Amino acid sequence: MASDPHTPFAPTPGENHTFGYGAPRSDGPWEEWNPTEESVPAPRNGRHRVAKQRGGGLARSSTVLGVGVIAAVGAGGMASANTGKPPVSIALPDLPGVDSLLDQGAETPAPSLAAVGTASAQSEESADAGEALRSRIIAQAEQQQSRADIRATAAAVAAADQQTADAAAQAAKEAAAKAAASKEKAEADAKKKAESARLAALAKQYTLPTSSYTITGTFGQPGAMWSSGYHTGLDFAAPTGTLIKAIHGGTVTQAGWAGAYGYRTVLTLDDGTELWFCHQSSIGVTVGQKVATGDVIGRVGATGNVTGPHLHLEVHPGGQATGIDPTTWLRGKGLNP
Structure with a gap:
């Protein structure tokens, strides 16, 4: 101023x-x-x-x-x-x-008491809000951890249950396989036993055509001496005059000379199977005669196309021209030549 x-x-x-x-x-x-x-x-x-x-x-x-x-x-x-x-x-x-x-x-003026109080309250509110936020974060983290633990536990339980179920299924499968194998074995044993019993019964009904013999020729054996190019029967080498018996009961349908077969007797069984007995030295039956198992029908000889005395046996199922392996057929009847 x-x-x-x-x-x-x-x-x-x-x-x-x-x-x-x-x-x-x-x-x-x-x-x-x-x-x-x-x-x-x-x-x-x-x-x-x-x-x-x-x-x-x-x-x-x-x-x-x-x-x-x-x-x-x-x-x-x-x-x-x-x-x-x-x-x-x-x-x-x-x-x-x-x-x-x-x-x-x-x-800058000093803050009033009211302002200080307000600031203090705001600071406390901020601290409370921060604590609340911290608490919520911790609670959420604990909840998430709890959920993760629950999921992990559930997964472990599920895995254990699955493992138990797999083990049970595997055990059941193995038990079923074992039972099936046991059943199959039992069935096989039963079948074998039944077959043995059947063959034993058949063996009483069937018999080998001769005794004191040696097998010198088998079915299918190749050679130029046979007109078909292979051997069509089973040869029982035995001394001349050895008895020839009926393998099973049947009817004599042929008895006489048959060219390369020499003296031959044909015995027809009830199922139609023909049994040919060839190269006999003599025939002991006539056509139409019925014979039983073990009846003598002739004697071993060396007639026809032969190199020595023997019985040449052929099997013709149903009377067909082509024969089958006599060994197999005889074994099917409980006989083992």
């Missing part, structure tokens, strides 16, 4: 002013100070410089600013009151209002 042209008032002694003449001091009495034109620096451009704080701004403390103004005014008053010298004009700079200085340079 503009400098005041009036003379400052002289403070009354004894008044209790913060700054003034006679004011009590803790550090001793006031000393007299009489400013003169020489002792007071001349103003520059009609204004006093105002010190700036570090950082370029005006002094932010309103208390210091007020103390400086009051001291300057009091000093001027004392100088004009206690001396006969003319008053000295003190030029003060035009300063903005204290409120504006406070507004411009004031530091």
Whole structure:
């Protein structure tokens, strides 16, 4: 503001002013100070410089600013009151209002109790929210872990159940296979036993055609001596005159000379199978005669196309022209030539 042209008032002694003449001091009495034109620096451009704080701004403390103004005014008053010298004009700079200085340079005001309480509450709420969030995260993690454990347990139980089921199925399969094998073996044994019994019964019904013999020729044996190119029967070599017996009961359908077969007897069984007895030295039956198993029907000889005495036996099922292996047929009747 503009400098005041009036003379400052002289403070009354004894008044209790913060700054003034006679004011009590803790550090001793006031000393007299009489400013003169020489002792007071001349103003520059009609204004006093105002010190700036570090950082370029005006002094932010309103208390210091007020103390400086009051001291300057009091000093001027004392100088004009206690001396006969003319008053000295003190030029003060035009300063903005204290409120504006406070507004411009004031530091950040301290928060009120309400603000502190609100901030504290907000901080507590934030802490509570953070704790709640942490709790939810932990709970979710525990739930996820629990679900994972449940799934793992369920998978392990399922795997164990599957393993048990597989083992049971495998055991059942093996038991079934074992039972089937046992059953098959039992059936085979029973069949074999039945066949043995049947053959034993047949053996009583069938017999070999001669005794004291040696097998010298088998069915299918190749050779140029046979017109078919192979041997068509089974040869029982025996001395001439050895008895020839009926293998099974039947009817004599042929008895006489048969070319390369020599003297031959054909015995037809009840199922139509023809048995040919060839190369006999003599025939002991006639056509139409019925014979039983073991009846003598002739004797071993060497008639026809032969190299020595023997019985040549052929088997013709159903009377067919082509014969079958007599060995197989005899074994089927329980006989082992």
